[in-house]
Amino acid sequence: MRVLLIDDDFNLNKVIGYQLEKNGYQVESSSNGREGIERFKKGGHDIVISDIQMPDVSGIEVLREVRRLNKKTVIIMITAYGSVDNAIEACRMGADDYISKPFGQEQLLFTIEKAVRLRSLQSENIELKTELTDKFRFDNMVANSGPMQNVLRVTQKVAASNATVLILGESGTGKELIARAIHYNSPRREKPLVTVNCPSIPNNLLESELFGHVKGAFTGAVKDRAGKFEQADGGTIFLDEIGDLHEELQAKLLRVLQEHEFDRVGGNRPIRVDVRVIAATNQNLLELVKQKKFREDLYYRLSVVPINLPALRDRREDIPFLVDFFLKKNYGGQSYSISPEVIAALKAYDWPGNVRELENVIERMVTLAADNTLTMADLPEYIQLEGHDPSSFSIKIPDEGISLDSVERLVIKEVLKRSSGNQSQAARMLQIPRHVLLYRIKKLGLE
Ligand SMILES: Nc1ncnc2c1ncn2[C@@H]1O[C@H](COP(=O)(O)OP(=O)(O)OP(=O)(O)O)[C@@H](O)[C@H]1O
Ligand SMILES: [Mg+2]
Incomplete structure (x- = not known):
């Protein structure tokens, strides 16, 4: 690791430099702020250690400039004994840590190692986050067909809003993928996306799972517990397989959608949350509404923006x-x-x-x-x-060619086969009047 050491105290520079080199760091020293910044601009330093109090260009100015040039460099400030205020101010401005004079070698090494570790954790975190967002960027979803282009357009638009979304589509069409894309492309992306797979949780537990409970609400409720809606506060809740939601819970969900509040199980103090709801199902919800298995009012509340995922x-x-x-x-x-x-x-x-x-x-x-x-x-x-496409039909044309009559014969035979010998239907498929078909059948000797 390359260290840039900036201190106007010549002796201290020498001592620190020696200690660091002994421990495997490559050190470059500078005796004033201006020169330090110039050296840093040439690049390649992983760590900058700078005194705060220096005549001319101060350590704070060094800090500001280094941070501006590079967000990832580890910066450690050296302060005079007793001037912790400066040091804290420096950390607020982006220094990773500080060390007060006088300090020993162990303390110095420890401070550097800790700061380097923290930094790398942080940047890993940032990378993880970008990776996560990248994963659900729209261009990572295959949508070349017209119907999927439409889906994508709606998804993109709705992501920016807070609207409740209902995703409909057969199993495996990508409902969860779309739900995630909406969340990770929405202003809520930094907040949680909480997924609830409704049928996988027994009905008697689902209410407490969604809305939480208070201590003593039922046997086993030994302490207060927040539900998924509270966990999703500020973010998005994805209710998967909503068609299976129990009647009683349908009413409670309706209340959240209308009033943005609910009670924990056994609680009597309404809890307010800011949660965006995305629901999905592979069932025909309108049919369930007709059969009175799904509340009509809830259906309309949920399907503010419906997204229909076409079957493959x-x-x-x-x-x-x-x-x-x-x-x-x-x-x-x-x-x-x-x-x-x-x-x-x-x-x-x-x-x-x-x-x-x-x-x-x-x-x-x-x-x-x-x-x-x-x-x-x-x-x-x-x-x-x-996979053999029943609507396709192929004719091999031999090198020596083929007579049009024999092609016609093959086509008529195939069409008759598909209409199970029904001549009117066959004529319709060939887009000719029935008597013309009969004439040709006779002519080609197909009877
Ligand atoms: N358009 C797409 N492009 C790339 N991958 C896709 C696309 N649609 C779906 N997939 C992938 O197919 C798999 C199934 O998708 P997903 O789980 O979102 O489907 P679903 O509709 O929620 O299914 P189910 O109803 O069974 O829960 C996932 O691995 C997903 O990443
Ligand atoms: Mg799914």
């Missing part, structure tokens, strides 16, 4: 991009190529489990593949079979 089979254009995305995401180091045939089969398959199923299939293929090329043989059999 309704946006097959996304499939090649998703495949590419998953190959890059999970097996980063390696590059895989995939034959066009495989892509075609993947595009033709119906994907009842949507994107999650596709992700699993890719993972399985990569695990089992003999080399870096994914071929038809690596595809699960059910996709090879079902």
Whole structure:
């Protein structure tokens, strides 16, 4: 580690320099603030140790300049005995720590090591946070198809607001991904995103889980406990599988949405929170409303902004991009190529489990593949079979050519097969009157 030492006391400079070098640091010394700053500008110092009181350019000015130039440099100030106020002021301005004269070698080394450790923890933290946010930046979500572009547009808009969002879509379509994207792209991103998977918690516990309880509210409630809504204060709560929410809890949720307050179980003092609600379900909520299993008023409160995630089979254009995305995401180091045939089969398959199923299939293929090329043989059999698109129909044209009559014969045969021999339907599919079809059948000898 490279240290820049700035002190107008020549002897102290020498002593500290010697001690640090003995302990593995590379030291560069400077006897005044101005020169110190100039040296720092040349770069490469991990740590700056500067006296506060120096004639001319003071340590505080050094500190201000170093911090301005580099947010990551560890800065330690040296103060005269008894001038702690200055030192505290320096820490407020961005110094990592201070050390008062006189000090021994151990104290100096300890102060430096502690400051370096804290800094690296801090920057790790910042990196983690950016990584987290990056992970849910919109451009890390595959959305090439028209329907997904629409979803993305709404998601982007709604992220900036506080509106309640209801995400609807089949299992595995990316509801949770969208919920996270909304939170991490919203002004609430620094505050918690609390997820509650409603059906995974027994009904009798869910109320206390969501709203907390007071001591003695029920057997086992040995002390006050905050619920998920309180934990999410200032942030977002994601209520997953909301369709399963018990009637009684539906009423309580409605109250939070309307009045932004609730009672802990057994409590009689309403608690106010500032929480953004995102709910999701793969059930048909309107149908549940019709069947009186879900409160209509709650439905409308929740679906201020509804986001409908289309099933993968309704946006097959996304499939090649998703495949590419998953190959890059999970097996980063390696590059895989995939034959066009495989892509075609993947595009033709119906994907009842949507994107999650596709992700699993890719993972399985990569695990089992003999080399870096994914071929038809690596595809699960059910996709090879079902992946055959029933609406496609191919004709092989031999090198010597093919007669138009035989093409017509093949097409008419295929259409008759699909209409189970129903001639009116077959004529409609071929967009010709029925008598024309009958004429051609006779002419081609298809009877
Ligand atoms: N558009 C997308 N781009 C990239 N990955 C996606 C996309 N949509 C979904 N995924 C991935 O697919 C998997 C399933 O997504 P997610 O858990 O969000 O689905 P879900 O709708 O919440 O499913 P369920 O209803 O089963 O809970 C996740 O690993 C997610 O990252
Ligand atoms: Mg989910």
